[in-house]
Amino acid sequence: MISRKAAEIGLASVTALFGTVIAYGATEFGVGWAPSGPEPGTFPFYIGLIVLVASLANMVAALVAGDGTPLLERSHLKDVARFVVPMIGFVILALLLGIYVATFVYLLGTMRVQGRYGWGRSIAVSLGLPLGLYALMEKAFQVPLLKGPLEALIGL
Amino acid sequence: MDNLASLFHGFSVALSFHHIFLMLVGILLGILVGVLPGLGAPNGVSLLLPLTFTMDPVAAIILLTSMYWGALFGGSTTSILFNIPGEPSSVATTFDGYPLAQKGKATEALSYAFLSAGFGALVGVIVITLLSGVVQKFALRFSAPEYFAVYFLAFCSFIGLGGAPVLKTVVSIGCGFALAAVGMDSVSGSLRLTFEFDALLAGISFLVVVIGLFGIGELILTVEEGLQLKGIEARVRPSDVLRTMAMMPRHWATLLRSALVGCWMGITPGGPTAASFMSYGLARRFSKYRQGFGKGEPDGIIAPETADHSAGTAAMLPMLALGIPGSATAAVMLGGLMIWGLNPGPMLFVERPDFVWGLIASMYLGNVIGVILVLATVPMFASILRIPFAIIGPAIVVICFVGAYTVGSRPFDLWVALGFGFVGYLFKKLNYPIAPLILAMVIGDKAEDAFRQSLIMSKGALSVFWSNALVGTLMALALLLLVWPVAARVLFGGGRSSAP
Structure with missing residues (x-):
C-alpha cells in the first residue's frame, strides 16, 4: 500500500518537476531585462523557481515528519x-x-x-x-x- | 445617494420577464448541481459558461450568479439531510444540521439554514451596494503597481488566512500562474511554454481545469469515501417553516456576527469555506449553550450558513470593482466576464452601469426567490440523491466531459479534464488548497501584465511597489499577511489548540 508519506513525497516530486520544466521552458524566451521591459520568460521563470523551492521544502517536510498510514484503504x-x-x-x-x-x-x-x-x-x-x-x-x-x-x- | 439611484436603475434592468425566468432556471440548476455529488458551484458555473458565450452579458451574469445562489442552497440541503456536504463551504453545516434533522426536526434545520442563508446574502448585497461607490473611486486611482499590489495582497491573504499548509498553498498558486502563462503572451505576443505541442498553442483553459479539479476530482473522492445515503425524509411542513421564522430574531447576535465575518472573508479573498468554519467556531465560543454544539444547536446551523452566503455574495464586490475574485466561483465568473468582452475593474462601473447594477439588483431578487424556491423544491431534489450512484456517478462523469469539450471544442481538453481530475483528487487527499490555483489561473495574465508594466514604469526598480502611500500600504499589508502564520505562532504561543 502507498503510505501518506510516500504520496506526499511523490506529489512534491511531481510539482518540483513541473516547476523545473516551467523555469527551464521560460529560459527560451529570455529571463532578463530588455529595452522594452522584462523579457517574456521572466515571470514564468521565477514562478517556476518558487514552485520548485516550495515543492522541495514540502518534500523535506514529508521526509522528516510524514506519517506512514496508508493513503487509501x-x-x-x-x-x-x-x-x-x-x-x-x-x-x-x-x-x-x-x-x-x-x-x-x-x-x-x-x-x-x-x-x-x-x-x-x-x-x-x-x-x-x-x-x-x-x-x-x-x-x-x-x-x-x-x-x-x-x-x-x-x-x- | 448615487448608489441608491443606480440601484433603482439596476432594478429596472433586472426586472424583466426574460431575466426573472433566467433567475428561476439558474437557481433550479444551481440547487441541482449543489445537491449532486461532485458537482459544486465552481464546476456548475464552468459547465454552464460556454452556453452563455452568445448571450447578452447582463442575462448571462444573472443566470450564472443565480446558479451560484442555488448551488449554495443545494449544498446545505445535502449537508442537513444526508450528512454529505454538497459544497466544501457547507461542511460546517453538517456539524449541527444533520443531528437536528436526525431528531426529526428536518424542516426546522432546513428552514434555519435557508433563512439565515438568505439573511447573510442580503447583508452581503447591502454591503456591496454601500461600498461599491467607495471602492470604485478608490480603484480609479490605481495604476499598474497598485493593481499588482492588490493581486499580491489577494494571494498573500490566501497564504496567511486560508488555513491550508503555507508551502502547499504556495505550490498551488505557483502552478496556477504557470498554467496561465502557457500559450500566447499578452504583452509580447510570443508563444510561451508550449514545448512544441500544438495542443498547447491556445493555452490551457481554466474552465477545463476547474471541471477536472472540482468535478472529476470530487467524484473520485466521493467514490473513495463511499457514498452512503442514509437520508432523512424531507417533507417540508409550512407550519414548521413559519414557526422557525418566528424564532429567527432570537438569534440576532449570531446572525449579525456571522454576516460580518462572511462579508470580511468574502471581500478579502478568504472565501466562503473559511468564513463558515470561522463563524461556526466563533458561534460556539460565544454561545450560552456550548454543550449543545454538535448535537443540533440552531446557532450551529445559522452561523456557518449566514457566513457562507454573505461571503459568497460579498466576493462579488472585489470581483467587479478590482477584478479580483474572492472565491473560486467568483474566479470562474470573472473569467466569464472577460470572455463576454467586459473588462472587470473600476471602469466597469463607468462603462457598463447597466451590467453592474443590474447584477446587484438581481442579487437582491435572486436570494429572496432562492429561499422560497429551495423550500418548495427540497423534497424533489432530495429524491434525486436516492438514485443509486451506479447511475448518477457515470452520468455526472459524462456531463463533466461534455462540459470540458464545449469550452473550446477541442478533443485534447478531455485529457486535460481527466488529468486535472487526478490532480484534484491528490491535492484534496494531501491537503493542497485548490481555489488559489484557479484564482491564479484566472488573474495570472493580468497580474503578470501589471507586474511588467510596473517594472517598465520604473525601468526595472522594484522600489516602484513602495513609490507612494497607497501602493506601499497595500504591499506592507500583503507582506504582513504573508508572515502572519509565523507571527501568530510566535505571539500566541506554539501550542495553539486545534480549531474546530
Whole structure:
C-alpha cells in the first residue's frame, strides 16, 4: 500500500518537476531585462523557481515528519479503481467514436456490470442520456459535441 | 445617494420577464448541481459558461450568479439531510444540521439554514451596494503597481488566512500562474511554454481545469469515501417553516456576527469555506449553550450558513470593482466576464452601469426567490440523491466531459479534464488548497501584465511597489499577511489548540 508519506513525497516530486520544466521552458524566451521591459520568460521563470523551492521544502517536510498510514484503504482502492478505469475507457472511447456513442457504451457497461440492472432499464437510461444531451446541446443551444464514425454514417 | 439611484436603475434592468425566468432556471440548476455529488458551484458555473458565450452579458451574469445562489442552497440541503456536504463551504453545516434533522426536526434545520442563508446574502448585497461607490473611486486611482499590489495582497491573504499548509498553498498558486502563462503572451505576443505541442498553442483553459479539479476530482473522492445515503425524509411542513421564522430574531447576535465575518472573508479573498468554519467556531465560543454544539444547536446551523452566503455574495464586490475574485466561483465568473468582452475593474462601473447594477439588483431578487424556491423544491431534489450512484456517478462523469469539450471544442481538453481530475483528487487527499490555483489561473495574465508594466514604469526598480502611500500600504499589508502564520505562532504561543 502507498503510505501518506510516500504520496506526499511523490506529489512534491511531481510539482518540483513541473516547476523545473516551467523555469527551464521560460529560459527560451529570455529571463532578463530588455529595452522594452522584462523579457517574456521572466515571470514564468521565477514562478517556476518558487514552485520548485516550495515543492522541495514540502518534500523535506514529508521526509522528516510524514506519517506512514496508508493513503487509501485496500477496499477503497478497489472502489476507486472500479470508478476510474471505466472513466478512462469513456474518454478513450469518446475520442474514437464521439461523445454520444461513448456515453451509451459507458452507461450501459457501468449499469449492467456494476449496478447489476436488467437489460431493459440499462438500455433505457444509457440511450436516454445521449439523446437528451443531443436535444439539449445540438438543438437547443446549437453547441456541437464531438462526433464519430457512427454519426457520419447516419448523416448527422 | 448615487448608489441608491443606480440601484433603482439596476432594478429596472433586472426586472424583466426574460431575466426573472433566467433567475428561476439558474437557481433550479444551481440547487441541482449543489445537491449532486461532485458537482459544486465552481464546476456548475464552468459547465454552464460556454452556453452563455452568445448571450447578452447582463442575462448571462444573472443566470450564472443565480446558479451560484442555488448551488449554495443545494449544498446545505445535502449537508442537513444526508450528512454529505454538497459544497466544501457547507461542511460546517453538517456539524449541527444533520443531528437536528436526525431528531426529526428536518424542516426546522432546513428552514434555519435557508433563512439565515438568505439573511447573510442580503447583508452581503447591502454591503456591496454601500461600498461599491467607495471602492470604485478608490480603484480609479490605481495604476499598474497598485493593481499588482492588490493581486499580491489577494494571494498573500490566501497564504496567511486560508488555513491550508503555507508551502502547499504556495505550490498551488505557483502552478496556477504557470498554467496561465502557457500559450500566447499578452504583452509580447510570443508563444510561451508550449514545448512544441500544438495542443498547447491556445493555452490551457481554466474552465477545463476547474471541471477536472472540482468535478472529476470530487467524484473520485466521493467514490473513495463511499457514498452512503442514509437520508432523512424531507417533507417540508409550512407550519414548521413559519414557526422557525418566528424564532429567527432570537438569534440576532449570531446572525449579525456571522454576516460580518462572511462579508470580511468574502471581500478579502478568504472565501466562503473559511468564513463558515470561522463563524461556526466563533458561534460556539460565544454561545450560552456550548454543550449543545454538535448535537443540533440552531446557532450551529445559522452561523456557518449566514457566513457562507454573505461571503459568497460579498466576493462579488472585489470581483467587479478590482477584478479580483474572492472565491473560486467568483474566479470562474470573472473569467466569464472577460470572455463576454467586459473588462472587470473600476471602469466597469463607468462603462457598463447597466451590467453592474443590474447584477446587484438581481442579487437582491435572486436570494429572496432562492429561499422560497429551495423550500418548495427540497423534497424533489432530495429524491434525486436516492438514485443509486451506479447511475448518477457515470452520468455526472459524462456531463463533466461534455462540459470540458464545449469550452473550446477541442478533443485534447478531455485529457486535460481527466488529468486535472487526478490532480484534484491528490491535492484534496494531501491537503493542497485548490481555489488559489484557479484564482491564479484566472488573474495570472493580468497580474503578470501589471507586474511588467510596473517594472517598465520604473525601468526595472522594484522600489516602484513602495513609490507612494497607497501602493506601499497595500504591499506592507500583503507582506504582513504573508508572515502572519509565523507571527501568530510566535505571539500566541506554539501550542495553539486545534480549531474546530
